[in-house]
Amino acid sequence: MECALLLPLSNLDEIAILLDVDGTLLDIAPRPDEVRVPGKLRGILQSLWSQLDGALAFISGRPLADIDRIFAPLILPAVGGHGAELRPTIESKVIDHLAQPLDPALKKLLADIAKLGPGVLIEDKAYSIAIHYRLAPKLGGDVVRAVVAIAEKYGADLLQILPGKSVIEVKQRGFDKGTALRQLMGYKSFAGRRPIFVGDDTTDDAAFAVLPEFSGVGLSVGGIVPGASFNFETPHDVRAWLEQVSKQAEAR
Numbered sequence: 227m228e229c230a231l232l233l234p235l236s237n238l239d240e241i242a243i244l245l246d247v248d249g250t251l252l253d254i255a256p257r258p259d260e261v262r263v264p265g266k267l268r269g270i271l272q273s274l275w276s277q278l279d280g281a282l283a284f285i286s287g288r289p290l291a292d293i294d295r296i297f298a299p300l301i302l303p304a305v306g307g308h309g310a311e312l313r314p315t316i317e318s319k320v321i322d323h324l325a326q327p328l329d330p331a332l333k334k335l336l337a338d339i340a341k342l343g344p345g346v347l348i349e350d351k352a353y354s355i356a357i358h359y360r361l362a363p364k365l366g367g368d369v370v371r372a373v374v375a376i377a378e379k380y381g382a383d384l385l386q387i388l389p390g391k392s393v394i395e396v397k398q399r400g401f402d403k404g405t406a407l408r409q410l411m412g413y414k415s416f417a418g419r420r421p422i423f424v425g426d427d428t429t430d431d432a433a434f435a436v437l438p439e440f441s442g443v444g445l446s447v448g449g450i451v452p453g454a455s456f457n458f459e460t461p462h463d464v465r466a467w468l469e470q471v472s473k474q475a476e477a478r
């Protein structure tokens with residue numbers, strides 16, 4: 227891919243790079259705890275973070291603790307829990323009062339959906355719960371119907387259902403990757419820069435939607451989405467692009 231397509235990258239002083247994790251930066255694994263960080267990616271991200279003077283962040287639905295575990299020993303600025311948690315710089319404490327964790331009683335009801343059959347996996351992300359059916363694609367319809375039924379009973383006006391790729395997730399309303407991106411852009415290392423956000427799934431739509439407020443650029447993975455101006459075919463292409471950006475910056 228030609229970086230000429232991504233003109234704002236000519237000057238790393240003027241941009242911020244914001245990256246969704248699963249399906250964008252990392253290949254999706256059969257089980258969410260099996261994702262792997264390819265060998266040189268940590269080094270590339272570390273270099274880019276430095277070249278961007280700290281204006282590089284993960285914007286993920288995973289809890290921050292999970293992100294840190296996956297990328298350890300690398301720590302980067304990050305938004306976790308779909309915007310429920312924020313760490314604007316690597317030195318800052320995690321701001322986690324942005325949302326309430328999901329009601330344990332509701333989580334229990336949703337976790338019971340796993341009983342639909344083997345291969346239906348529950349991922350408790352504290353501020354949301356994800357029900358994966360990648361390993362049981364035939365049960366997808368049943369999983370979705372069960373989630374919708376529970377959400378309606380519990381109070382659909384309080385909850386947001388996020389359908390994704392072989393996954394459906396439930397979180398509270400009032401925060402999302404868009405509100406978090408807006409908040410992050412207010413911090414010193416990001417303020418005044420043009421955000422380049424890369425995302426691949428429904429949960430990223432909210433982030434794509436706020437980009438115009440910052441003259442930002444949206445890049446999608448695996449298919450053009452509303453608000454995206456360029457599409458990478460796979461996470462591998464995203465990683466290759468990041469490496470290229472970092473190398474170009476180094477060469478200057």
Ligand SMILES: [Mg+2]
Nearest residue numbers: 246248249427
């Ligand atoms: Mg994703």
